[in-house]
Amino acid sequence: EDQVTQSPEALRLQEGESSSLNCSYTVSGLRGLFWYRQDPGKGPEFLFTLYSAGEEKEKERLKATLTKKESFLHITAPKPEDSATYLCAGGYGGSQGNLIFGKGTKLSVKP
Amino acid sequence: SQTIHQWPATLVQPVGSPLSLECTVEGTSNPNLYWYRQAAGRGLQLLFYSVGIGQISSEVPQNLSASRPQDRQFILSSKKLLLSDSGFYLCAWGRVNTEAFFGQGTRLTVV
Numbered sequence: 001e002d003q004v005t006q007s008p009e010a011l012r013l014q015e016g017e018s019s020s021l022n023c024s025y026t027v028s029g030l031r032g033l034f035w036y037r038q039d040p041g042k043g044p045e046f047l048f049t050l051y052s053a054g055e056e057k058e059k060e061r062l063k064a065t066l067t068k069k070e071s072f073l074h075i076t077a078p079k080p081e082d083s084a085t086y087l088c089a090g091g092y093g094g095s096q097g098n099l100i101f102g103k104g105t106k107l108s109v110k111p
Numbered sequence: 112s113q114t115i116h117q118w119p120a121t122l123v124q125p126v127g128s129p130l131s132l133e134c135t136v137e138g139t140s141n142p143n144l145y146w147y148r149q150a151a152g153r154g155l156q157l158l159f160y161s162v163g164i165g166q167i168s169s170e171v172p173q174n175l176s177a178s179r180p181q182d183r184q185f186i187l188s189s190k191k192l193l194l195s196d197s198g199f200y201l202c203a204w205g206r207v208n209t210e211a212f213f214g215q216g217t218r219l220t221v222v
Binding site (some may be wrong): 004031034036040042044045046049065074087089091098099101102103104 | 117145152153154155157171182201203208210211212213214215216218219
């Protein structure tokens with residue numbers, strides 16, 4: 001069964017304390033690994049797309065990496081405004097290009 | 112640039128009442144359109160997707176239906192709401208094997 005699993009469910013960091021979020025996937029014929037940020041009561045905001053193992057993407061304090069079985073979202077020196085739920089999704093093949101989402105990691109960054 | 116509009120932002124409806132949520136996309140043509148539901152503690156669940164006008168595919172059997180009367184308009188409906196229909200509903204657009212872009216969501220509470 002196609003599945004995306006994120007860990008940890010919740011992560012509390014001090015401002016400036018770097019860490020990583022994990023997304024493991026078992027999606028047959030994976031067509032892209034996607035990261036989103038979601039603030040409370042809002043729709044998910046697109047962050048990154050990764051297509052190939054070894055690929056990396058960066059945006060400000062965030063860096064996403066991809067292996068054949070998992071993806072990591074590295075957060076360097078986080079700030080309180082980075083607090084949000086981070087969602088990972090795997091794209092599976094077919095004409096629809098649909099996404100399978102994990103349950104997310106809720107990140108809290110304390111000043 | 113592309114934008115997606117979804118309304119209303121919040122909705123409280125009695126059990127047994129009808130439902131109509133609307134989503135429109137601007138700045139692109141022939142997008143794939145999606146309806147997701149997000150329940151507390153669960154990941155985003157794909158409800159419906161559409162690859163063109165009048166073409167609707169359902170992922171989960173339920174009390175809901177979707178329609179796409181125009182290229183950039185997607186509507187989620189129900190004839191009679193159930194308590195279990197409560198949740199956060201998200202519309203999104205995308206292309207095959209690329210990222211999806213989400214609206215701001217509708218918080219539906221069925222009472």
